[in-house]
Structure formats: C-alpha cells, structure tokens
Amino acid sequence: MRAKNAKNNVLVSIVMGSDSDLPIMTEAVKILDEFGIGSELILTSAHRTPERTTKFAKTAESRGVKIIIAGAGAAAHLAGVIASQTLLPVIGVPIDATPLHGLDALLSTVQMPGGIPVATMAIGKAGAKNAALFAVRLLALEDPSLNKKLTTYMARMAKEVEKKQENLSCPKS
Secondary structure (H helix, E strand, O other), X not given: OOOXXXXXXXXXXXXXXXXXXXXXXXXXXXXXXXXXXXXXXXXXXXXXXXXXXXXXXXXXXXXOOOEEEEEEEOOOOHHHHHHOOOOOOEEEEEEOOOOOOOHHHHHHHHXXXXXXXXXXXXXXXXXXXXXXXHXXXXXXXXXXXXXXXXHHHHHHHHHHHHHHHHHXXXXXX
16 A cells, blocks of 8 residues: 555555545644654545554564554444454544434444454544644654653643633632
8 A cells, every 4th residue: 555645664554535534633643743653544435445544464474563553423333344354442533424423433433343443532723733643652652762752742731721820810709
C-alpha cells in the first residue's frame, strides 16, 4: 500500500473509510506531527474494498506500524475488521456521516465481540485528536523522550486553562 504524506518512520497508520473523513482525521495527523511521530493516511473501506482492507491489516506490522487509528462513519465496521486481522492496537474514531449524527458509527465501533478489542474514542474531531493522544501515550510507555514531550504537552494544556481563567471577566454582584 502506498501511503499519502508518509514520513520515513511510520509508527501510526491513520485509516479512513472514505475521503470525506479527511477533515476529521486530519486532527490525528496534527497531533502526531506535533510529537514527531511518523504517520500515514490510508483510504480503505471494510465494505467497498474488503481485499484492500485485509491486505492493509495483514501487512501493517511487517511495515513497522505500531498502532492503527481507524475512522469511519455509518455502519463503521472498519476498526473491527482491521482488529480482527492484526495483533496491533486499533483505535476507532466514529464519524458523523449520517442523519444519526455519528451515533450509528459509535455503536458500530464500540460494540466489538469479545476477543476483538477496539479502543473507541468520541465522535468526530475530538475523537480523532484523542485517538492520536492515546497512541502517543502507548508509544511513550517505551520511549522516555516521548514521555517527556507528553508531560510537557499536558502541562501546557493546564497552563492554557489557567490563562483563560485569568482572562475571564466575572460580573460583580
């Protein structure tokens, strides 16, 4: 499989069921880039290109991939299908693509049968961002420099909240 915008050392594959998922899954790319983690974007569908999906799942580990983030909407079987064909950790991101506003995708992603684990995040952009941060946490378990970057990131988020608090103007009673 050829990866779009792949870095030399791809550790995380970001898989989408449709090109319309790109604006959501770009949030994961941004986080991984911020931490200097090589990633790739793969377009494959559990339903429309099942052979392509199987080939991706079965070859990801041999290509050096450590974690797979899979985003899909509607029936959203992509993460589960991939998880059934690899031992790599799979993180699912449900996408709002139907009149059900992503609830169908959330339920399809989170309701895996016993033995086929998929870590499932929130629907949409927040889910894609958290999927990437979860991948960073997993990789940081064995990478002290990545652990330090993650600690700094978390401290920066806390400082941003404190700064926003300082900027709040509360009405006086």
